Amino acid sequence: CQCNGHAGECDRQTEDESDVCHxxxxxxxxxxxxxxxxxxxxxxxxxxxxxxCS
Structure with missing residues (x-):
């Protein structure tokens, strides 16, 4: 997954959909x-x- 180093896991999707990062x-x-x-x-x-910030 491409989560910029901010997820320990993700849900793999189909080839037509992008993966979902946790x-x-x-x-x-x-x-x-x-x-x-x-x-x-x-x-x-x-x-x-x-x-x-205020």
Whole structure:
């Protein structure tokens, strides 16, 4: 799976569908390519951290 290093496992799909990552490190998206709402990171391989924004 192509989960950008943010998933320990994924569900394999058919050849016509992309695999589904079980995202960790507060990430989200089909390939764990973005942070969940309220989190941020500087690089796609970094762990998303809580945003202390007001």
């Amino acid at each position: 995202c960790e490190h507060n990430t989200d998206g089909d390939n764990c390519e973005r942070c969940k709402e309220g989190f941020y990171r500087r690089d796609v391989t970094d762990i998303c951290q809580s945003c202390n």
